[in-house]
Amino acid sequence: MGDKVLEIVQYVLGFGPTVMLPIVIFLIAICFRVKLSKALRSALIIGIGFVGIYAIFDILTKNVGPAAEAMVKNTGVNLPVVDLGWPPLSAITWASPIAPFVIPLTVLINIGLLAINKTRTVDVDLWNYWHFALAGTLVYYATGSFVLGLVGAGIAAIVILKLADWSAPMIQKHFNLPGISLPTLSSAVFFPIGLLGNMIIDKIPIINKWDLNPEKIQKRFGIFGEPMMIGVILGIFLGIAAGYDIKGILTLGVNIGAVMFILPRMVRILMEGLIPLSDAIKEILQKRFPNRKDLYIGLDIAVAIGNPAIISTALLLTPISVILAFVLPGNETLPLGDLANLAVMISMVVLATNGNVFRSLLIGIPIIIGDLLIATALAPTITKLAKDVNFSFPEGASGQVSSFLDGGNPFRFWLMKISEMNIIALIMIPIVAVILYWVFKATKNRVYEN
Template sequence: MGEKLLEAVQYVLDFGPTVMLPIVAFILALCFRVKFTKALRSSLTIGIGFVGIYAIFNILTGNVGPAAQAMVENAGIDLPVVDLGWPPLAAITWASPIAPFVIPLTILINIGLLAINKTKTVDIDLWNYWHFALAGTLVYYATGSFLLGLVGAGIACIIILKLADWSAPMVQKHLNLQGISLPTLSSVIFFPIGLLADKIIDKVPFINKINISPEKIQKRFGVFGEPMMVGIILGILLGIIARYEFKDILTLGINIGAVMFILPRMVRILMEGLLPISDAVKKFLNNKYPGRKDLYIGLDIAVAVGNPAIISSALVLTPIAVILAFILPGNKTLPLGDLANIAVMISMVVLATRGNVFRSVLIGIPIIIGDLLVASALAPRITNLAKDVNFSFPEGASGLVSSFLDGGNPFRYWLMKISELNLFALLLVPIIAGILYWLYKTTKDKVYHS
């Protein structure tokens, strides 16, 4: 039965998010009494919007990735753990024994929390449920208990939905994504870290006055401060650092500029399709539960990555990540596959700082350090997981493998250590819970009104 369930899940997942999301959106729209033709048009528009978003996002990663790898080669870094990137890790996770059960578990948890008014997020991004599945898989491998693995996945789901609720007001104001929350684990887990670090920076003289944002750059430099021009300039600088030839430097600059110009337009297409469904969901729930006007549709972080401040922060952090990998004591991870995805990691930090690129880069440095060390520590377990599901290792990666972005995620590592009854991890539970409660109370006005 387990194998048949896994085959069914794999069949559905093979459609990919650009097909799955419109299907889920269409079913959701019909459930909330949207007219058939309107539901069809809206869901197809969502799919088309995501096709555009992923196409442009692939241009970003396809250009930044080789430049980042060139930096690694130029630096002469030779480390034993190869960063596969998140896509292979997602494939490995979906092939694990626990993964098929995570989709229905997540749906049930989401529906249950909505019913008792403990979340505002309707997470329709089924593809990204793999984030919860990976958390559960790590717990399962650490404890040998299938039940504890499901509990781990469930805990991850609940926490991420709550963080998505917490950050949603800022998502709508500063990223202009009305009715949207972003429950992508690899991003939203850093939102409270961004808020906390932002509060600390507020207390530091001189540094607290520095505010480098796309809006301020554009105001000061005119046409040369427009997101398109900033992308071109940063792309050129990245090409120079990667020691590209002149032609390739210019090509990289134009491509990054194109990403910053086109990606927000793709998001607008997505929003055009999403708004009718979002309005219908809110209307239905307002009738059933009076006063509930703040419901959010949970989507992939890709809809936010086109923000100029996010891309700018990621491009600045890319060479910094290479340097850190080279000099960081205890690091064993060679950052390759996920270097082009730093925008995903840093996006919610940029949101927490309200688009301040300077602060985002500053906060991003310790985050990258933490991810490198966690990716190194988890490499043996991820390698064993890959071998257990008969993953085909790429040439040159016959030893230890990990993922800088998701294999290095500190939240999953902490959850795994808790399941192992690690004393330090257990002691952190009340401490971090207390910090999060204090942070929520002290930043509430900033999140909801700034």
């Protein structure tokens, strides 16, 4: 029975987010009694927008990935734990025994929190529920308890929904995504870290005056400050660091510039379908629940990746991550698969700093250090998980595998250690709670300003 459920879930997930998301949004719209023609048109435009976003993001990863690998090879250093990247890790997670139960669990949790007015996010991005499933799977492997695994997945879902609510006002203002929240675990957990880091930098003389912001750069440098040109320049520098020839350097520069130029336009297509649908749902909700605040539609972090500050910070962090991997004591993870996806991790830090690339870099460095060490610590567990689901290991990965970003995510690691009753992890619960409350109160006015 369990195998049959798993087979059905994997078949449905095989449609991919570009098909699943329009279907889910269409069904939600029909449930809210949105006119059939409007629901269908909006759902299709949203799907088409995501096709464009993923296609352009694919150009980014396929260009940055090989350049990052070339930088790694040029160092001549080899580390024993291979970074698979998030796509293989998501496939491994969906093949785990706990994964099929996470989708209905998360849906029920989301509906329950909405019913008691404890979240404003309607998380329609079912495909990314794998983030919660991985958290639950790690707890399951740590404890051997299926029930505790589901509890871990449920806790992860609740925390991320609350973080999505917290960050939504800034997302809507700074990323120009009205009515949207971003409940993607691999990025959302870094929002409070970004806020805390930003507050610390505010207290440091001289450094607190430095504001490397794409908008300000554009005003000062004209065409050379445009996102397109910034992408070209950063791509050229990355190509030089990778040891490319002239053709390779220029090709990489033009491709990164194209990503900077096209990706925001793909987001506008998505919003063309989403805004009418969102407005229609809000109108219905306000009639039935006049005292209820507007709801947010929870989408994949990919809709924010086109922000020039995010891509710029991610590209600058790429060579820094390679250097850190080789000089960091205790690290055994060779960053490869996820180096092209640093934009996902750093996106909410950039948001927390109001697009200040310099501050985002400073905050990003300790995050990278933590990710590398945690990815190394979790390598035995992730390797066992991969073997248990008969994952085909890539060439050169005969030993241990991990994931630089999702395998190194501090929240999942902490949740796993709590389930193991690790004394340090347990002590950190009240400490982190107090820090989060303090950061929330200290930044509330800035986060929720119009």
